[in-house]
Amino acid sequence: MSEAAKGTGKKVPKKFLYVNRKAPYGTIYALEALEVVLIGAAFDQDVSLAFLDDGVFQLANGQDTKGIGMKKFANTYRALGDYGVTKFYVEKESLQSRGLTLGDLQEITYEDENDDFKEKPSIILVSRAELSEVMAQQDVVLSF
Amino acid sequence: MKFSILVNEGPYTHQASDTALQFTRAVLAKGHEVMRVFFYHDGVNVGSRLTVPPQDDRNLQKSWSDLAEEHKLDLVVCIAAAQRRGILDEGEAKRHGKGEGAANLAPGFRISGLGQLIEMGIESDRLVVFGD
Numbered sequence: 677m678s679e680a681a682k683g684t685g686k687k688v689p690k691k692f693l694y695v696n697r698k699a700p701y702g703t704i705y706a707l708e709a710l711e712v713v714l715i716g717a718a719f720d721q722d723v724s725l726a727f728l729d730d731g732v733f734q735l736a737n738g739q740d741t742k743g744i745g746m747k748k749f750a751n752t753y754r755a756l757g758d759y760g761v762t763k764f765y766v767e768k769e770s771l772q773s774r775g776l777t778l779g780d781l782q783e784i785t786y787e788d789e790n791d792d793f794k795e796k797p798s799i800i801l802v803s804r805a806e807l808s809e810v811m812a813q814q815d816v817v818l819s820f
Numbered sequence: 821m822k823f824s825i826l827v828n829e830g831p832y833t834h835q836a837s838d839t840a841l842q843f844t845r846a847v848l849a850k851g852h853e854v855m856r857v858f859f860y861h862d863g864v865n866v867g868s869r870l871t872v873p874p875q876d877d878r879n880l881q882k883s884w885s886d887l888a889e890e891h892k893l894d895l896v897v898c899i900a901a902a903q904r905r906g907i908l909d910e911g912e913a914k915r916h917g918k919g920e921g922a923a924n925l926a927p928g929f930r931i932s933g934l935g936q937l938i939e940m941g942i943e944s945d946r947l948v949v950f951g952d
């Protein structure tokens with residue numbers, strides 16, 4: 677836990693990381709993880725998302741679920757910036773081993789309220805080693 | 821130390837709810853506090869009173885219900901995940917017109933929202949996730 681969060685008195689936001697490891701369809705993990713992120717956004721914590729393994733497919737462009745009769749929720753990721761969820765760590769190795777590049781992912785942006793509401797990319801490409809550092813900095817890691 | 825437990829897999833198919841039970845017992849035995857146990861994804865199925873495992877197998881629902889009674893544990897089943905999978909308390913069974921006696925939420929469990937999970941992360945020293 678961060679030193680700040682340990683103190684008595686006023687509550688300092690905790691660092692929450694939601695780790696997405698599964699493909700968007702095939703199992704319900706991605707959808708129900710997103711439901712947690714949406715509810716969690718109301719609690720004013722410091723939220724980050726991580727996408728690794730097949731989880732990188734959750735952000736893939738051009739998803740079309742008509743043929744499988746599943747609800748498409750891919751667009752919801754683009755709305756998360758409005759809820760203060762602006763850090764999407766995507767693991768490079770997971771993209772590479774699946775033949776994907778940043779260009780295969782949706783463009784996800786947020787308006788930076790600390791910088792004249794400039795539109796900035798939410799996706800942060802990180803190596804596996806860098807992602808492990810991000811994980812080490814968290815107070816709460818929820819893995820799906 | 822104040823612990824919270826998240827169970828993300830259902831009983832018997834996965835060992836996660838067994839391990840979570842054993843971990844929770846160990847935490848309590850060491851004198852720590854367990855703020856809450858939250859059941860999500862197929863984990864909500866642990867809270868069905870209608871499971872009837874073979875007599876020579878462990879009964880996960882009963883083990884959790886007994887542990888909750890003994891230690892006054894707060895066992896929470898996620899409402900959205902539970903409704904998808906047919907886990908209902910009396911209020912929800914009535915609200916959705918499922919008929920008299922349809923409620924199947926086991927003793928010691930209660931149904932509530934995902935905010936309870938986020939609160940666990942905020943209030944606990946450690947939130948431990950059990951999944952696949």
